[in-house]
Amino acid sequence: MDKQQILVVDDEEINRIILMQMFEDSLDEYELLEAGNGLEAVEQIDKNQNIVLILLDVVMPIMDGFKVLEHMQEKKLLEAIPVILITGESIEDSEGRAYDFGVADVIHKPFLTHIVRRRSKNIIELYQNKRNMERRLKEQEIAIRAQEKEIRETNEFMVDALSTVVESRNAETGDHTKRIKYYTRIMANHLMEHFPKYGLTPVTVDGISRASVMHDIGKIGISDTILLKPGRLTNEEFDIMKTHTTIGCDILEKFYKDRTSEFYRFCYEICRHHHERWDGRGYPDHLAGDDIPISAQIVAIADVYDALVSPRVYKSSFSEEKAFEMITNGECGQFAPDILECFRLAREDFHNIMEMLGAS
Known part of the structure; x- marks a missing residue:
């Protein structure tokens, strides 16, 4: 030396x-x-x-x-x-x-x-x-970052595995959760850039995007007779289907150890509130306006769009143009003006995602 x-x-x-x-x-x-x-x-x-x-x-x-x-x-x-x-x-x-x-x-x-x-x-x-x-x-910093990376990758694997389990019970969903994740990231980035009042950062955008795949996790608790029904649901069946929002939260509460983490909060908000609507006519809590967490608002419009452009046993798929028109015209429930503006900005990116992954 x-x-x-x-x-x-x-x-x-x-x-x-x-x-x-x-x-x-x-x-x-x-x-x-x-x-x-x-x-x-x-x-x-x-x-x-x-x-x-x-x-x-x-x-x-x-x-x-x-x-x-x-x-x-x-x-x-x-x-x-x-x-x-x-x-x-x-x-x-x-x-x-x-x-x-x-x-x-x-x-x-x-x-x-x-x-x-x-x-x-x-x-x-x-x-x-x-x-x-x-x-x-x-x-020590390098070691901690390596440990955090390993934990994050493990969490990513578990989250993706859990969402895949949900998809496997419903063959029609295909790459639904994967597309939702892409749509959510695109929307959140536009919201961060054009509407800084929501305080989104690259870290929160990433967290919301990763949490978005958990939006339908509660469907694990819905019976096959309803989940796989080859036709429209009755009112009673639809009421049962609505409970997937709260079932998902129950699953998170039972199995997620760190309930103080921001990622857990995003998962919970998205699970429970991705069917709420700006005018208060959504479910399960009939929240309205800014009472709906922004993470859930982002996933809500992504979920509706993907449902419209994807074929289901009870309907054929709508064109991207028709789906865009139905959402912006309020035919699928009311969304916040800021969310709709980001949806308009994201239109071309959504098209690219559809071209890359397709709808199934």
């Missing part, structure tokens, strides 16, 4: 000798470098990778100490390499300016070698401890 390096910069050779002699008993630990002016110092700094301390004179020919500090500042080296500025100037001329650069210490000539030596040792140790701590924190 290469030795750590200490760079001594002073245009007076005798000063360099005095400063370097302070570390003679540590030559097995440190390699001593020297420079007679600022330009030589910059060259040493640029070509050596193990410098742990610079003892830097201020007044020098060709390039002074402050020019060296400017170079280090441009290279973002001052946080990594401590500098002790050694100056014969008055305090008001140099000390304040030096600390503005972020030097570790300022020592005024004439100096006492044992004091400079002790300060140097302390500063090297301090910066090494700082670097070691930063490295450990970085390693």
